[in-house]
């Protein structure tokens with residue numbers, strides 16, 4: 001089976017102005033990074049800047065929306081449907097981010113419904129999972145991420161267009177990154193879960209990426225972990241440092 005291609009996503013969250021979009025995209029467009037064969041780069045601006053970012057961005061990088069509506073569009077004020085993203089040729093969408101799970105009460109089932117509907121429309125999905133500090137301290141990390149993954153697994157049959165993003169809530173925006181060993185342990189557990197509960201082929205081919213306080217200084221050591229297939233980056237994706245994180249793909253290509 002082909003090796004899993006390294007994946008680096010930049011989640012800009014609810015940040016920036018159209019001038020910032022121009023600045024960030026200029027840095028990315030001028031960066032010398034490994035080829036598309038070695039790394040897949042996807043940046044995720046807020047909805048209102050998607051078109052602008054997509055229009056300016058180099059063609060070997062793609063864009064993602066940060067969310068979308070759970071079913072077909074209609075009378076859902078304030079929502080953006082998967083069909084609209086398809087219409088604008090936005091190829092990716094981030095779903096189930098912990099900020100939405102926590103602040104907007106998105107449940108495992110609701111996120112799984114979104115994943116299933118969105119995949120069915122032809123979009124590719126970065127599906128986020130992760131435990132809170134309380135859950136980690138209670139020793140329930142694997143249980144929590146397995147339940148989040150199970151909800152998705154019960155509603156989809158094809159994992160080709162899914163990237164699983166493990167983002168421990170306690171590491172997001174806190175500067176408190178998971179240690180390489182902590183990240184590897186959960187990624188390995190998730191791959192074993194997929195092996196046992198979905199299929200060995202899906203376990204082998206699905207990219208499991210890490211998110212939570214990733215930066216230019218800590219990315220290489222994390223990238224060297226065997227079950228870590230890339231990153232979903234928040235704060236550092238708004239800075240030139242994001243290029244260094246993209247470059248950590250070389251850790252993988254030199255070790256294979």
Ligand SMILES: O=C(CO)COP(=O)(O)O
Nearest residue numbers: 011172173212213234235
């Ligand atoms: O939530 C994240 C990416 O989706 C991670 O955010 P930070 O990199 O800012 O911790």
